[in-house]
Amino acid sequence: MTALRxxxxxxxxxxxxxxxxxxxxxxxxxxMYVFRDLDAKELQEGWALICYNFPMLNAMMTPVIAAVAASxxxxxxxxxxxxxxxxxxxRTGQIYDAKFFSGAIYLTLSVLIQVAAMVIFGIVQGFAGxxxxxxxxEYAVSTWLTTLTIFLLQLVLSLLIQNQMIGMILGLIGSxxxxxxxxxxxxxxxxxxxxxxGVLYNTGMDWDRETRISDYYFIDFxxxxxxxLVGYFLLVYWIGRAxxxxxxx
Amino acid sequence: MNIxxxxxxxxxxxxxxxxxHLDLTVPEGTIYGFLGPNGAGKSTTLKMILGLVRPTAGxxxxxxxxxxQRSRLEILRQVGSLIESPSYYGHLTGExxxxxxxxLRCVPEQEIRQVLQIVRLDGQRGKKVAxxxxxxxxxxxxxxxxxGFPKLLILDEPTNGLDPxxxxxxxxxxxxxxxxxxxxxxxSSHLLSEIDxxxxxxxxxxxxxxxxxxxxxxxxxxxxxxxxxxxxxxxxAVQLLEKDGISCSGEEDGYLLLPLLPDNAAARLSRTLVExxxxxxxxxxxxxxxxxxxxxxxxxxxxx
Numbered sequence: 001m002t003a004l005r006x007x008x009x010x011x012x013x014x015x016x017x018x019x020x021x022x023x024x025x026x027x028x029x030x031x032m033y034v035f036r037d038l039d040a041k042e043l044q045e046g047w048a049l050i051c052y053n054f055p056m057l058n059a060m061m062t063p064v065i066a067a068v069a070a071s072x073x074x075x076x077x078x079x080x081x082x083x084x085x086x087x088x089x090x091r092t093g094q095i096y097d098a099k100f101f102s103g104a105i106y107l108t109l110s111v112l113i114q115v116a117a118m119v120i121f122g123i124v125q126g127f128a129g130x131x132x133x134x135x136x137x138e139y140a141v142s143t144w145l146t147t148l149t150i151f152l153l154q155l156v157l158s159l160l161i162q163n164q165m166i167g168m169i170l171g172l173i174g175s176x177x178x179x180x181x182x183x184x185x186x187x188x189x190x191x192x193x194x195x196x197x198g199v200l201y202n203t204g205m206d207w208d209r210e211t212r213i214s215d216y217y218f219i220d221f222x223x224x225x226x227x228x229l230v231g232y233f234l235l236v237y238w239i240g241r242a243x244x245x246x247x248x249x
Numbered sequence: 250m251n252i253x254x255x256x257x258x259x260x261x262x263x264x265x266x267x268x269x270h271l272d273l274t275v276p277e278g279t280i281y282g283f284l285g286p287n288g289a290g291k292s293t294t295l296k297m298i299l300g301l302v303r304p305t306a307g308x309x310x311x312x313x314x315x316x317x318q319r320s321r322l323e324i325l326r327q328v329g330s331l332i333e334s335p336s337y338y339g340h341l342t343g344e345x346x347x348x349x350x351x352x353l354r355c356v357p358e359q360e361i362r363q364v365l366q367i368v369r370l371d372g373q374r375g376k377k378v379a380x381x382x383x384x385x386x387x388x389x390x391x392x393x394x395x396x397g398f399p400k401l402l403i404l405d406e407p408t409n410g411l412d413p414x415x416x417x418x419x420x421x422x423x424x425x426x427x428x429x430x431x432x433x434x435x436x437s438s439h440l441l442s443e444i445d446x447x448x449x450x451x452x453x454x455x456x457x458x459x460x461x462x463x464x465x466x467x468x469x470x471x472x473x474x475x476x477x478x479x480x481x482x483x484x485x486a487v488q489l490l491e492k493d494g495i496s497c498s499g500e501e502d503g504y505l506l507l508p509l510l511p512d513n514a515a516a517r518l519s520r521t522l523v524e525x526x527x528x529x530x531x532x533x534x535x536x537x538x539x540x541x542x543x544x545x546x547x548x549x550x551x552x553x
Contacts, residue, residue: 013340076338080378084301085336085393088325089353114550248302 001092003098010076011102020110021069021248022126026119038139041213046127047218048203050118051139055197058143059178063194066107066151067158067171073103074158083249100155100237104148111144135202140222142200145226149193150174150234156240160247189226193232197227235243250277250313252401252433253298259306260293260457269457270294270307273451278427281450282465283437286547290457291437292333295405298435299330309490326354331407335390339379343370343389344380347396350502356397364392367422383410391419405437408443416443423447441543455547472537476515477504481528482491489525490518501524509534 034053035042042049055104086095141156154174158167174194181188181195189195204219253275261266268290275281285291300321309316309325324457337346347361365371368388378386387410394402404423408416424447428433438444444451444465453461457553461468477496480486483505487497490507495518498506511517515532517524522529 002352006352010338010349079332080337080339082336082338084332085350087301088299088328088330089350091322
């Protein structure tokens with residue numbers, strides 16, 4: 001707990017939350033613009049509609065935002081060459097754990113705020129029926145775990161490589177891959193961490209070419225996909241930790 | 250008792266052995282000057298003592314305990330360090346930087362003020378470290394190393410970036426530490442004069458090898474007195490002196506180098522030269538300086 005407390009203390013005035021807040025603001029602004037004038041059918045499918053649209057926004061924005069947050073957290077150690085001091089008073093693995101968990105707290109809060117904003121937005125707009133708690137929970141869990149895994153990958157890179165441009169470039173590639181992977185077949189998506197916003201979709205959409213009408217509906221949650229993502233997360237965490245501990249300062 | 254002992258300590262980077270079978274011994278209560286030109290392996294050695302770098306071979310014992318990954322943090326509770334350049338968070342104030350170390354070392358909060366006063370940064374404690382000068386950052390690093398008043402302080406080039414007044418201040422502070430706080434200090438430098446003014450025991454490292462380790466007094470004892478003379482014909486003078494039983498150890502800048510002679514032998518020498526029709530132009534007593542000794546030992550200039 002001391003290590004975690006120190007990690008937040010270290011990030012004072014670094015405004016780690018700012019890029020996350022900007023992302024949330026941008027997503028909400030987009031939501032308010034796109035869903036400003038819904039007809040009766042769209043309101044009927046409102047909850048599925050919003051759960052279909054937000055993963056796209058996440059796939060597009062989160063990798064870059066995660067790269068910025070991870071870079072800002074790791075860069076303070078590189079800039080001030082602090083690891084050679086910290087490692088004389090803390091276990092190296094503890095530094096890694098504290099870094100990840102402090103970042104994870106910011107990201108968890110951002111996911112919770114996003115889901116809360118979706119619920120409030122749906123109620124205000126008058127989506128049909130009560131908020132589907134189970135479906136929103138599936139959405140929250142899949143968004144949370146995908147976001148954390150992407151952030152973890154970025155953090156490992158930012159901690160291991162001093163040049164933070166490398167992490168930022170990966171973030172941009174991740175955004176590109178995340179967005180365009182939504183067009184790939186699910187079997188292929190599962191090889192890409194950034195594609196899991198799409199893999200874990202709990203909504204579907206049918207577009208009728210003749211009527212040009214789209215239908216949004218909930219589908220079964222891909223539990224196997226979620227377990228695969230947990231596996232990826234643990235693998236990245238373990239490899240990243242081992243490399244960080246092994247690295248000499 | 251030796252606070253630090255290393256046995257056959259080696260570190261290989263790529264194909265090069267940067268630290269080569271080093272056997273250091275640092276006795277308790279001393280200021281150990283670790284001297285060597287840049288790139289000689291000083292920082293790597295100090296990092297291995299702190300467990301920041303894993304040795305390729307050999308062992309490190311600190312306070313009589315073997316330094317390994319399990320015992321490292323327990324041993325380091327009694328060790329303060331400043332390696333290469335000071336570690337700091339530029340966006341935090343000096344006091345906030347020290348609070349991080351104070352919390353992680355679990356030492357009382359009031360020590361922050363104490364160490365800031367010792368390094369004379371008390372007036373700057375609320376300023377962001379990014380706005381500190383290099384000398385102030387160096388002093389902040391020293392303050393962080395002093396937190397907890399450890400038994401052993403390892404300082405790698407602590408006067409780097411300081412102005413002459415700052416160097417003097419830090420030097421005096423280091424000199425006080427063993428007596429004032431009972432600390433043992435290992436201080437590295439590439440400046441012989443600096444070590445000469447601070448240390449009471451010296452280790453000299455050259456290309457990863459320890460070429461000298463003893464008291465500073467023993468290092469000074471290496472400085473031998475010689476007699477240097479310049480004549481109108483050095484070649485003939487050498488022959489004449491050898492006939493007289495005085496052997497010439499070499500020639501340097503036109504001067505013949507002889508062992509130091511007693512007054513009567515020196516008087517006989519001048520007579521011999523005059524009788525041999527060789528004019529005596531200069532006769533000087535020379536002492537091999539510490540710089541010369543350092544140069545001989547390291548093969549480099551005294552301050553590189």
